[in-house]
Amino acid sequence: MLTCDQYHMPTSLADALVLWQDAPEGTQLVAGATDILPWAREGRAGDVHLPAMIDLSRVPELDGYTLDDGRIRLGANVVYQQFLTDEKLRALLPCMPYCSVWFADDQIREQATLAGNIVNASPAADGTPPMLALNGELEIARLENDDIARRNIAIDDFIKGPGTTDLKPGEIVTAVICDTLEGYGGSFQKVGQRRSLVISSVCAVACIKLDEATGKVADIRLALGGISPVPLRLTKTEQLLTGKRLTREMIVEAARQPADLVASRTRREYRRVVVRGFVEAAIEDALADCGAAVPDAETRETADV
Amino acid sequence: MSEQTPTDLQLEFQINGRNMKRRAQPHQRLLDFIRDDLALTGAKEGCGAGECGTCSVFVDGKLVKSCLMPVAKANGTKIETIEGLAGWGGDLTPVQKAFHKTGASQCGYCIPGMVMAATSALRENPKADIEEIKERLGGNICRCTGYTKIFEAVEMARDVLSGEANAAVLEADGAGKSYIGNNVRRLDAPSKVAGRLRYAGDMVMPGMLHMQVLRSPHAHALIKSIDTSEAENLPGVACVITADDVPGEDGFGVFVHDQPIMARGRVRYVGEAIAAVTADDMLTAVRAASLIKVEYEPIAAVFDSEEAMQNGAPVVHDYAPDNIVKHIPIRKGDVEQGFADADLVVEQSYDTQAVEHAYLEPEAGIAYVDHDDVVTVVSPSQNITHHRHMLAKIIDRPINKVRFIMSPVGGGFGGKEDMIYQGMLALSAMKTGAPVRLVYTREESIISTAKRHPARITYKMGLKQDGRITAVSFRMISDGGAYGLSTEGVMRKAAILACGPYNIPNVQIDTYGVYTNNTPSGAFRTFGAMQSQFATESHMDICAEKLGLDPFEFRRINMMQNGAVTHTQQQLGSVSIGRVLEAAEKASRWETGPVSMRGQERADLGGDDTRPPCTLGARFRKPGDDDRQEVA
Numbered sequence: 001m002l003t004c005d006q007y008h009m010p011t012s013l014a015d016a017l018v019l020w021q022d023a024p025e026g027t028q029l030v031a032g033a034t035d036i037l038p039w040a041r042e043g044r045a046g047d048v049h050l051p052a053m054i055d056l057s058r059v060p061e062l063d064g065y066t067l068d069d070g071r072i073r074l075g076a077n078v079v080y081q082q083f084l085t086d087e088k089l090r091a092l093l094p095c096m097p098y099c100s101v102w103f104a105d106d107q108i109r110e111q112a113t114l115a116g117n118i119v120n121a122s123p124a125a126d127g128t129p130p131m132l133a134l135n136g137e138l139e140i141a142r143l144e145n146d147d148i149a150r151r152n153i154a155i156d157d158f159i160k161g162p163g164t165t166d167l168k169p170g171e172i173v174t175a176v177i178c179d180t181l182e183g184y185g186g187s188f189q190k191v192g193q194r195r196s197l198v199i200s201s202v203c204a205v206a207c208i209k210l211d212e213a214t215g216k217v218a219d220i221r222l223a224l225g226g227i228s229p230v231p232l233r234l235t236k237t238e239q240l241l242t243g244k245r246l247t248r249e250m251i252v253e254a255a256r257q258p259a260d261l262v263a264s265r266t267r268r269e270y271r272r273v274v275v276r277g278f279v280e281a282a283i284e285d286a287l288a289d290c291g292a293a294v295p296d297a298e299t300r301e302t303a304d305v
Numbered sequence: 306m307s308e309q310t311p312t313d314l315q316l317e318f319q320i321n322g323r324n325m326k327r328r329a330q331p332h333q334r335l336l337d338f339i340r341d342d343l344a345l346t347g348a349k350e351g352c353g354a355g356e357c358g359t360c361s362v363f364v365d366g367k368l369v370k371s372c373l374m375p376v377a378k379a380n381g382t383k384i385e386t387i388e389g390l391a392g393w394g395g396d397l398t399p400v401q402k403a404f405h406k407t408g409a410s411q412c413g414y415c416i417p418g419m420v421m422a423a424t425s426a427l428r429e430n431p432k433a434d435i436e437e438i439k440e441r442l443g444g445n446i447c448r449c450t451g452y453t454k455i456f457e458a459v460e461m462a463r464d465v466l467s468g469e470a471n472a473a474v475l476e477a478d479g480a481g482k483s484y485i486g487n488n489v490r491r492l493d494a495p496s497k498v499a500g501r502l503r504y505a506g507d508m509v510m511p512g513m514l515h516m517q518v519l520r521s522p523h524a525h526a527l528i529k530s531i532d533t534s535e536a537e538n539l540p541g542v543a544c545v546i547t548a549d550d551v552p553g554e555d556g557f558g559v560f561v562h563d564q565p566i567m568a569r570g571r572v573r574y575v576g577e578a579i580a581a582v583t584a585d586d587m588l589t590a591v592r593a594a595s596l597i598k599v600e601y602e603p604i605a606a607v608f609d610s611e612e613a614m615q616n617g618a619p620v621v622h623d624y625a626p627d628n629i630v631k632h633i634p635i636r637k638g639d640v641e642q643g644f645a646d647a648d649l650v651v652e653q654s655y656d657t658q659a660v661e662h663a664y665l666e667p668e669a670g671i672a673y674v675d676h677d678d679v680v681t682v683v684s685p686s687q688n689i690t691h692h693r694h695m696l697a698k699i700i701d702r703p704i705n706k707v708r709f710i711m712s713p714v715g716g717g718f719g720g721k722e723d724m725i726y727q728g729m730l731a732l733s734a735m736k737t738g739a740p741v742r743l744v745y746t747r748e749e750s751i752i753s754t755a756k757r758h759p760a761r762i763t764y765k766m767g768l769k770q771d772g773r774i775t776a777v778s779f780r781m782i783s784d785g786g787a788y789g790l791s792t793e794g795v796m797r798k799a800a801i802l803a804c805g806p807y808n809i810p811n812v813q814i815d816t817y818g819v820y821t822n823n824t825p826s827g828a829f830r831t832f833g834a835m836q837s838q839f840a841t842e843s844h845m846d847i848c849a850e851k852l853g854l855d856p857f858e859f860r861r862i863n864m865m866q867n868g869a870v871t872h873t874q875q876q877l878g879s880v881s882i883g884r885v886l887e888a889a890e891k892a893s894r895w896e897t898g899p900v901s902m903r904g905q906e907r908a909d910l911g912g913d914d915t916r917p918p919c920t921l922g923a924r925f926r927k928p929g930d931d932d933r934q935e936v937a
Contacts, residue, residue, distance in 0.1 A: 001591055005311045007331035007377045034373045037334065038354035042748040047591060053331075055377060090925065101921045105444025106425070108355055110367045111374065195921065196443030197356055 002040035006052035013061040013174065016054060017143045021170045024051040029172065031056050031077060032111035034104070035120060062115075062174055065089070073139070074176045076115035080127075081106065083114075093178075094186030094289060095130050095205050095221075102126060102190040105197050115173050121159045121230075122199075123264075126190065128231040130205045131155050133221035134178035142171045152177065161229045184209045184219070185290025189278040201267070202226040202274045206282035210292050216245050222279065227271050228263040237279070246287070248296040255279035316380045320345075321389025329376045336360045336371035338379070339386060346507035347387035347417045347500020349715075351446070351665045352747040358445030359414060359665055361421040362386045368425035370444070387417040387500030390424060400424050401498040402475040403462035404455070405490055411449035413497030414665040414715030418445050420498055423459045431467055435460060436923035443921075448665055448716050505684050505712040506669035510740035513671070514543050516733060517590035518726070518743070519580045519597050520753060521572035524822040525606035525619065528570055528579070532598040536582055539596060541589035543737045547580045550732055553701030557724040559691070559828070560793035561630070563622055566699060566728030572601070573621055573787035574824055576752035581729040583741050606822040610784040611761065613819045621787060621820035630785045630818040631793040633800040637872040643776025643811030647767030651848050655764065655840040659784070660757040662829060666715020667750040672730035673740035680707050680731050685714040687721040687828075699728050700735065707731075719828030723755055723790050755790050755827025758783040758818070760799070762840040767811075772854050772862040776811035779803045781837065785818040786825035791832070792818035799833030801873055805841040806882040807863040812872045846900070853899045857890050 010016040020029060028050050030036055040048040056062055062077040072092055080103050083089050083096035090097050103109060103117075103126045117127040118138065130136075136155040141148050155176075158166045167173065184207045192198030207221040220241050222234035237254050244250060258279055259272040284294045313328045320343065329338050339345045339362065348371055351357035355373040362371045363385035364378070391398050397405065400423050410416040419442065426433050426441035433441065438459045439452075447455060464470035478488045496502040533545040548555065548569040555569060556562035567578045580597050584590035605619040612618055613628040620626050644650055670684030680702060686692050689709035697707045714721060726743055733741045745753075760783045767776040781799055785792035796816040803814045816833075818826075831838075849859035864882045871877065889895075894909040 001332075001588070003311075003332040003588065005331065007312075007314060007375060009377055009380070030375075033375050033378070034355060034370075037373050037375075041354060042746065042752075047595065053375070055375065057378065084924065097925050098922060101440070101925075104355075105358075106441055107358065107361060107368050107370045107422075107444050108373065110369055 001047045002037055004050040004053050008054045009058050011058050013059050016059050019054050021143050026050055027052040029054050031113040031116040034108050034112045071177055072180050076174050078114055080109035080112050091182055092180040094181055094184050095188055095207050098188035099126055099130050115176050119173055121163050121165050123162050123229055124200045124226045126200055126203055129223035129225040131178055132231055132233040133205050133207055133223040136176055136178040138173050139175040140171050141174045159230050181207050185286040187282050187285030187289055189282050191274055200226045202271050204278035204282040206286040208286040216243055217241050232261055234258050246295055251280055251283050314377050318379055318382055320384040333376040334372055335374040335376045335379050338376040345386050345388050349414055359418040361418040399465045400462040403458040404498045405494040406475050407454045407458040409454040409458040410494045410497040412716040413502055415447040416497045417500035419455055427463055440921055440923050448663055502713055504666055504715050506744040508671050513740040513742055514583045515587045515590050516741055516743040517582045517594040518578050519594045521577045521579055523572055523601050523603050524575050526572050526601040526603040529600040529602055535596040536593040539593045541585040542593045543583045545580055545582050546732050554698045557695045558789045559791040561789040564788040574822055583733040583737055608821055608823055610782050610819040610821055613821045628820040630789050630820055631796045633796045633816045635800050635814040638811035640776050640778055640811045640813040644767040647775045648770045649768045652765045655762045657760045657836045659759045661751055662718040662720030664716025667745040667747055669744040670727055670730050671740055671742040672734040674734050678706055682727045682731050683710040683712050684727055685712050685721050687717045692724045695724055696731055700731055718830045722828045725754055755825050757829035758795055758826040760836040764840050764844045766848055768848055772852055772859050774809050774863050777804050777809050778813045781816040783818050784821050784823055786823045788825040790825050790827035795833035799837045802834045803837045806865050808865045808869055850900050855898050857886055860886055
């Protein structure tokens with residue numbers, strides 16, 4: 001059971017930063033709050049008492065998104081459901097509708113934010129691998145002599161390990177900034193024990209763009225989650241495929257490599273098999289998503305899981 | 306925990322069209338607030354962790370899980386609950402009527418949430434197809450229906466709302482001359498689809514107190530001492546009870562009464578009740594329970610049923626030094642001769658696992674002592690008369706001073722046959738003179754209540770080349786867990802049904818229910834038959850393959866006929882296995898022949914009457930897309 005003495009809902013970033021800076025030890029920042037309530041239950045954290053909770057969902061500076069030169073600034077209050085319902089976001093971030101539809105369920109997606117998912121730094125977070133693939137960074141605000149100061153940090157550098165980040169006392173994540181990939185095909189693969197509301201055992205994301213004239217890979221982005229303490233971008237595999245005309249053998253070969261990256265504490269062999277199948281499927285689904293032919297789809301090797 | 310006084314929230318909101326201004330505690334969830342403060346109990350708590358969807362409500366038009374929403378987030382919003390869908394006293398909505406019509410509500414506990422999710426799906430997309438409906442209902446769990454009737458209802462409501470179907474389809478069909486074979490609507494469905502039906506956890510009484518149970522972290526330990534003084538002294542606590550407070554003969558169970566209502570001197574499984582606190586509110590009860598000091602001395606425990614049967618294994622109950630709850634032996638004919646006569650003997654072992662019933666309604670109950678000194682317990686008990694007799698002995702009252710009232714059961718499946726908490730409730734009501742309510746959390750329900758018996762079955766079958774079975778030896782060892790509960794009956798049923806509907810001349814059956822320090826096993830749909838049928842039918846398939854026979858043919862050679870005598874000497878007037886096999890063969894589009902003859906191409910899969918695997922992304926699937934985003 002979660003209890004607290006104070007529940008704050010600041011209505012400006014400045015107020016939120018003041019509250020957070022002066023908050024008593026143990027105070028928690030929340031956005032959607034969909035993680036903290038299940039966490040404070042028997043079998044996980046048990047009964048938890050917090051001096052205060054600071055809810056950021058009514059801070060207007062964290063709402064909505066803006067575009068700037070091939071990048072998008074997603075306010076920290078952008079919830080997962082928006083990646084499904086907002087046509088513009090769907091076109092700009094082609095892997096995110098697939099990621100979103102696999103994330104929890106419609107109801108939780110109305111509350112849960114992408115920024116919150118990243119800040120929790122779970123190795124199984126669904127939102128982090130896509131953001132790695134999109135060269136994501138976080139915008140972070142803090143108070144400096146009563147003024148709001150900001151810094152940006154790559155998500156790769158921000159996440160230090162399971163549940164550990166570079167967030168410093170007094171800091172609040174205000175936005176996620178990443179590439180927009182209009183015209184790319186996107187895909188997301190996920191396996192867990194149930195269709196909805198499941199935490200990934202493994203997840204994989206792909207975004208792909210083919211050169212219209214040559215049919216060769218103009219750009220490809222690949223990342224994996226759930227297989228190591230932090231999600232991973234598959235830069236080597238990306239390099240292997242960039243500039244190539246994809247064949248069945250090439251996809252199979254590309255999918256073979258990342259299995260060696262599996263460093264989870266549990267079910268390693270299983271995850272290695274899944275990773276292979278997922279990288280293959282992610283590439284194929286992304287190709288299909290941008291309307292390209294999938295090489296020899298009918299002979300696709302199905303991972304034996 | 307902090308001693309600081311919480312700062313109440315001042316909330317202004319609209320609920321079901323009515324403006325309200327209320328105070329709330331800062332930690333309250335929206336679900337607590339609408340159920341406890343506003344007495345709107347249509348939204349249920351099935352899991353408290355966002356997994357089941359029974360708590361679904363609309364906030365500013367968006368469906369959310371109210372168990373995951375701090376109430377502060379609802380300030381300034383418009384909330385709509387199941388009670389508000391049709392308006393106060395209004396007619397049911399088409400969605401609710403469709404749930405009524407298709408029989409989508411069974412126990413009804415998930416149904417308010419399902420109706421909300423269905424309503425949301427059709428509000429978001431009035432043209433949603435079946436795949437999209439399934440996807441949008443993905444956050445809601447039902448345990449009774451298998452979802453089919455629920456999906457039918459949503460499609461029916463969609464068609465009525467869009468004008469594609471006449472609203473008359475929502476009304477009752479004429480029963481004709483007979484109800485049999487006709488679609489008859491459930492009498493109790495309107496109360497369920499409207500969220501009006503009150504389950505035990507929805508009931509309140511004036512002056513009602515709340516109970517929290519302290520449970521054992523040990524699988525097997527002696528209780529050296531229990532110090533409840535600090536808990537009792539906490540302001541707001543009405544009483545703390547332990548086994549010492551039981552006035553009568555302490556013990557319950559469906560067959561053997563081996564389980565005290567709270568651990569007596571010794572705990573036998575993780576999650577066993579040690580003490581129960583009754584207080585003015587839940588928070589105080591929870592805090593008080595954490596102040597109880599229990600001194601345990603862990604002792605050797607046993608977690609494997611076969612190990613528990615060995616000499617020298619830790620003894621779980623002193624009355625049963627061999628750890629056997631029940632052994633059911635059945636003998637027919639001469640098994641040794643049957644095996645000697647066989648051309649082939651096939652031996653194989655089969656394991657089944659413990660299974661949780663996972664009814665959407667966690668255990669709950671309310672107890673009070675009425676004006677005539679009648680100790681009354683209201684709970685979703687599946688066995689109230691037996692509970693009443695046991696409780697009378699436990700609290701040492703004459704039977705006419707003990708009453709059990711069965712509240713609506715939000716799913717039972719056998720899991721609510723055990724009097725696992727009603728004794729604590731009765732005792733606390735007697736001690737405090739006030740109504741006392743206990744509502745399990747999902748975690749408590751899983752950790753402390755009975756599961757399906759895990760079984761290890763060794764099967765040996767003697768066969769003639771022509772497919773006749775000459776003998777069967779069936780040995781089943783079942784983990785009964787720490788207490789007897791229904792184990793005896795389950796072992797009996799497993800033994801009675803052990804060889805399936807087959808005529809076997811020589812039979813040797815032994816089923817054993819064994820005590821271990823695992824969570825107790827009890828009644829669960831099929832009551833032991835599932836375990837034995839899993840083994841029998843798997844074994845039949847394996848034997849058919851070894852004999853090179855079609856598995857249907859092999860079963861027909863051995864099936865019982867009208868007038869057959871079972872291995873327990875019961876004569877069967879009519880036997881339907883022949884018709885069952887015929888129907889199964891037809892419906893499965895079975896390709897005749899032994900399984901080893903089958904090629905890679907199977908024509909029996911994926912017919913018009915099968916549903917493709919679940920997919921996601923229905924709402925943004927492009928025209929011409931195949932189902933690429935498959936569940937891995």
